[in-house]
Amino acid sequence: MMPDLDYFQWGYHFKPTFCCNSVIQGTWAIYMNVLSYFNGSFPNAGSGAVNDEIQFKFGQKAGAYTFRLLCQTGLVYAIITIYIDGVSQGTIDLWSAGPNVYNVVKTLAVTIVKDGEHTLNIKATGTTGGTYYVATVGWWLTG
Numbered sequence: 001m002m003p004d005l006d007y008f009q010w011g012y013h014f015k016p017t018f019c020c021n022s023v024i025q026g027t028w029a030i031y032m033n034v035l036s037y038f039n040g041s042f043p044n045a046g047s048g049a050v051n052d053e054i055q056f057k058f059g060q061k062a063g064a065y066t067f068r069l070l071c072q073t074g075l076v077y078a079i080i081t082i083y084i085d086g087v088s089q090g091t092i093d094l095w096s097a098g099p100n101v102y103n104v105v106k107t108l109a110v111t112i113v114k115d116g117e118h119t120l121n122i123k124a125t126g127t128t129g130g131t132y133y134v135a136t137v138g139w140w141l142t143g
Contacts, residue, residue, distance in 0.1 A: 015056055016138040017122070024121065026052025048076070048133040053123035056139075061115045065143035067108045069122075072135035074100035079126035080134060082108055085118050094135070095128035103137075110141070 018030045026049055067082055069092060077094035089110040096104075112118060120139070124132040 014138050014140045015058065017054065017136040019056075020054040021057045022055040024053035024055055024123075025049075026054075026124070028052070028054055048078075048124075048131050050124060050127075050132050052132060052134065053121055056120045056122075057117060058120060059117050060112050060141065062112050063143065065110050065112065065141040067110045067139060067141055069106045069108075069139045070137040071104055071106055072100055072102050072137075073104050074098075075129050076131045076133045077129065078124040078132040078134050079128060081121075081123050081125040082110065083119075083121040083123065084110055084112060086121075091125065093126075093128055094133075 020028070067089065069082075071092075071094055073094050073096035075095065075097070077096075079091050079093045079095070081091050082089045090108050092106045092108055094106070122134070122136065122139075124134050
C-alpha cells in the first residue's frame with residue numbers, strides 16, 4: 001500500500017496518483033518523466049491491461065463536484081472509468097491522435113451522496129486506440 005498523501009496545489013487539495021491507497025489490479029509503477037507537471041513523475045499502468053485499477057481514500061462533504069484529472073494522452077492510452085464509493089461516475093478517454101500530450105486536464109461531473117470518508121477508483125475499462133495504458137499525475141475536486 002502506498003501512503004495517503006494530500007498536497008495543496010493550485011488552490012486545491014491535489015491527490016498525486018503515485019500516492020494511491022491501494023492497487024486493486026495491474027502493474028502500477030512510478031514512471032519519472034521530466035515533461036509531467038507535478039514533481040516530474042506520474043504512475044503508469046505498465047501492464048496496459050483491461051481492468052487495471054487503483055483506489056484512493058478521501059474525505060469530502062456531499063454535493064456535486066467537478067473531478068479533474070491531470071494526465072497524459074496519446075495513441076496508446078485507455079478509456080478510464082471513475083468510481084466513487086463503488087458507483088460509476090462516467091468515463092474519461094485518454095486517447096488522442098498524434099504524439100503524446102503531457103499535462104492535460106480532463107474533467108468529469110461527479111456526485112458525492114453523503115459527508116465523510118469515500119473511495120475513488122480509477123480503472124482502465126475500454127480503449128479507443130487498442131491498448132489500455134494509463135498515465136496520470138493526480139486528481140482534485142472543485143465545485
